[in-house]
Amino acid sequence: MSRANKTTSQKLTLSKKQNISGWFFLMPATFLIAIMSFIPMFRALLLSFKTGVGNNLKWAGIFNYQRLGQDTVFIQALKNNFIYLLIQVPIMLLLALVLASMLNNKHLRFKGLFRTAIFLPCATSLVSYAIIFRSLFAVDGLVNLILIRLGFLEVGYNFLAHPNSARMVIILALIWRWTGYNMVFYLAGLQNIEYSVYEAAMIDGASPFKTFFKITVPLLKPTILLTAIMSTNGTLQLFDESVNLTNGGPANATITMSHYIYNLSFKYVPNFGYAAAMSYLILILVAVLAFVQMKVGDKRD
Amino acid sequence: MKRKSIALLLAAVLSLSLMGCGAKQEAAQPAAEETTEAATDEASAEEAPAAEASADSNTLTVWCWDPAFNIYAMEQAAEVYKEKNPDFVLNVVETPWADIQTKLTTAATSSDLSSLPDIMLLQDNAFQKNVISYPDAFTDISGSGIAFDQFGGAKLAYSTVDGKNYGVPFDNGAVISCVRTDVLEKAGYTVDDFTDITWSKYIEIGKDVLAKTGTPMLSMQAGETDLIMMMLQSAGGSLFDAEGNPTIVNNAVLAEVMGVYQELIKSGVLIEVNDWDQYIGTLTNSTVAGTINGCWILASIQTAADQSGKWAITNMPKLETVDGATNYSNNGGSSWVVTSNCKNVDLATDFLGSTFAGSVEFYEKILPSSGALATYLPAADSAVYGEPQAFFNDQTIYALITEFAGKVPSNNTGVYYYEARDAVATALTNVVNGADITSELQAAEDTVKFQMGQ
Structure with missing residues (x-):
């Protein structure tokens, strides 16, 4: 090997050589991402400036983007998305953080079991868990049955037929499905915090509450930022729950932007230009929110 | 050096095969679908x-x-x-x-x-x-x-x-009105009382049946407009005019239909459920004493073998105040x-x-x-169509349904059918919850007009 190195190094330095082989290995992936992802994204951007039914498209400039502001269903969907975002994401992240710091305790028994149990919802299919939640909250479903037995209700309450309770069911479902997922990130983050820090805090007489807010949260900031951005992204693209749990109803009270995009493309007379414009608005929203979160959250000392 | 060249070769093969993937996949998939047929x-x-x-x-x-x-x-x-x-x-x-x-x-x-x-x-x-x-x-x-x-x-x-x-x-998809003869008997009615009637008569009998037996007549999926569309077509009505423009606001048929639906809910004759399975459940579990739907619903009704002989079918009720109202529709x-x-x-x-x-x-x-x-x-x-069916009390249902089918007024679905249907469904949900019919229909028409614009 050493002889071989000597002969080639006369032509190329070692770092140059590594660069070339690095690029060589990157090429297939780059090529695939460009073909499968970037070109379609660019085509979608072009599409968002066109309008027409099905295949008969013509250029329309920013017409589609102007339309968005007048679309009552879209504005309703946007509002719904932000309701989910503002209520569900903070609750879920806080819950995940609390669970993670509880499960990080060295003296806790059956830790593996608890961790698996909390993470398990993530392994269920989006469609099937949505359908199970739908039947749980049916008029004669399990939740109503329990509430009637406990004497809170006389007859079953139709959770999915009222705007606020339907949104609440979706938020509950989301929390159930995604808390464990975020918890795993926090658990991973917690492994990087020296356990002796906690022991020192305990010796100094800090309460668990204080330890959580003064040690865990500040030290986990990068992870919290990551989960916050991922959750924002996921919530703005919410689709399965709206379609399968409530079908957007009652009266569009739970419809999400992605659900509306789907309707525009496949259920209604296809208006791909307008649907593409809507998708780009979601992209812009996610980018702006992520940027704001980075600015607010990532104050490195 | 030898190992390196082998690695290079392998990488080249890998990247080539990856590139080829996109083209090959398309050809491979239909062939795979075909295997069962083949x-x-x-x-x-x-x-x-x-x-x-x-x-x-x-x-x-x-x-x-x-x-x-x-x-x-x-x-x-x-x-x-x-x-x-x-x-x-x-x-x-x-x-x-x-x-x-x-x-x-x-x-x-x-x-x-x-x-x-x-x-x-x-x-x-x-x-x-x-x-x-x-x-x-x-x-x-x-x-x-x-x-x-x-x-x-x-x-x-x-x-x-x-x-x-x-x-x-x-x-x-000819619409039939199915009724449970055993429940009706308890309230003193027969299937003939439901034949060639109007919606107000249907609600009147329905209230009586509900009072006497505690069983509502109908169930429907909340937020779905199946019944609305059936009533609309029974009078030849549509959500669009001949030129394809939405006619949701100044639509006498639709206004009456919405009123009838509101009345059905208010009187308790119609109960709403959240999804399709629950709807079928209300039929097979005897929660309701009947249903109105396209005749394909017969297949689901007949899954409840214990209800054999307890069902009968007839035509649907008709609207009253509008011209051209019939007892026939399609879904x-x-x-x-x-x-x-x-x-x-x-x-x-x-x-x-x-x-x-x-x-x-x-x-x-x-x-x-x-x-x-x-x-x-x-x-x-x-002759096969004329054979009596035991499940339906020996009614000759197939001949009956084919006869209904010939009398259905034709309607104009329009190109923007699903847009209009969803907009009306939104209006319907709000109306059921007590909103004003006229303003809700106006909102629905605005939504459809907006979605039709390009």
């Missing part, structure tokens, strides 16, 4: 045709979705056709309706129709939308010699665009289309024309096991 049919296995339109002159490929219903009918049609044309080969590829719609949209928008089959089944409600959005994907079969006048006018109207026939009507149904990817249009139209649009014997054959009711009017005179 296994059952020796002849087609040898030719190894893909799922798309068949190249050889005696083979047709068909997309449809229900093994117990339209796939079965298609296969029986092939048997009938084979008697005269022994070389004929039919490939049925089971494709759910949602997939047909997506595949059609994808093929048509990419301007590459080669992935489409020869014949496919389209939902009637989506027919106009697809033909108008993708005219290039369909074949005009008006001049093919198929006897279109043998079908009910309302049914045929779904597959007719600009006076041209694009489809051969298949299953029947759902589908039609066969010949795609423009079909290389052998003559064979396709001859096949459809001599089975689905020309053979009473064929319809007699498929009725007993699939319950597939014809919209082909001559079939109603057949």
Whole structure:
């Protein structure tokens, strides 16, 4: 090997050589991402400036983007998305953080079991868990049955037929499905915090509450930022729950932007230009929110 | 050095095969779908045709979705056709309706129709939308010699665009009112009290039945407009005028329909459930004493074997104040289309024309096991259609339904059918919760008009 190195190094330095082989290995992936992802994204951007039914498209400039502001269903969907975002994401992240710091305790028994149990919802299919939640909250479903037995209700309450309770069911479902997922990130983050820090805090007489807010949260900031951005992204693209749990109803009270995009493309007379414009608005929203979160959250000392 | 060159070679092979993947996958997939069909049919296995339109002159490929219903009918049609044309080969590829719609949209928008089959089944409600959005994907079969006048006018109207026939009507969606005779008996009524009546009479009897037995008459899926659309069509009403403009606001029929629905809910005669399974559950668990829906609902009703002999069917109630109100309507149904990817249009139209649009014997054959009711009017005179059905108290339901089908007023679904339907569903939900009908209909019309703008 050493002889071989000597002969080639006369032509190329070692770092140059590594660069070339690095690029060589990157090429297939780059090529695939460009073909499968970037070109379609660019085509979608072009599409968002066109309008027409099905295949008969013509250029329309920013017409589609102007339309968005007048679309009552879209504005309703946007509002719904932000309701989910503002209520569900903070609750879920806080819950995940609390669970993670509880499960990080060295003296806790059956830790593996608890961790698996909390993470398990993530392994269920989006469609099937949505359908199970739908039947749980049916008029004669399990939740109503329990509430009637406990004497809170006389007859079953139709959770999915009222705007606020339907949104609440979706938020509950989301929390159930995604808390464990975020918890795993926090658990991973917690492994990087020296356990002796906690022991020192305990010796100094800090309460668990204080330890959580003064040690865990500040030290986990990068992870919290990551989960916050991922959750924002996921919530703005919410689709399965709206379609399968409530079908957007009652009266569009739970419809999400992605659900509306789907309707525009496949259920209604296809208006791909307008649907593409809507998708780009979601992209812009996610980018702006992520940027704001980075600015607010990532104050490195 | 040797190891390095091997690694290089492997990497090159890997990247090449990855690049090739995109192109290969497309060709591989239809072939995989085909395996089940190919296994059952020796002849087609040898030719190894893909799922798309068949190249050889005696083979047709068909997309449809229900093994117990339209796939079965298609296969029986092939048997009938084979008697005269022994070389004929039919490939049925089971494709759910949602997939047909997506595949059609994808093929048509990419301007590459080669992935489409020869014949496919389209939902009637989506027919106009697809033909108008993708005219290039369909074949005009008006001049093919198929006897279109043998079908009910309302049914045929779904597959007719600009006076041209694009489809051969298949299953029947004539609306029937089903009632539980045992429950009605307790309240002192019979099925005759529900025949040829108006909605106010229906609500009146319904209230009485509810008071005496505690059982509501009807159940419906909340946020779905099936019943609204059925009532609308029963008076020839539509959400669009002849030019295709939405007529939701100044629509006397729709205003009355919304009022009737509100009254049905308020009186407790109609209960709303959240999804389809719960709706079927209310029927099979005897939660309600009847239902009003397209006649395909019979298949679900008959799953409750313990209710045999306790059901009867009749026509639906009619509206009162509007002109042209009848006791007949339609909900759902589908039609066969010949795609423009079909290389052998003559064979396709001859096949459809001599089975689905020309053979009473064929319809007699498929009725007993699939319950597939014809919209082909001559079939109603057949003896099989006249046989009494034990589940329905020995009523001759099939003859009755075919008779209903011939009386359905035709309606204009319009291209923007699903937009209007969803907008009206939103209005309906708000109206049921106490909102004002006029302002809600105005909002619905604004939504539809907006979605129609480009």
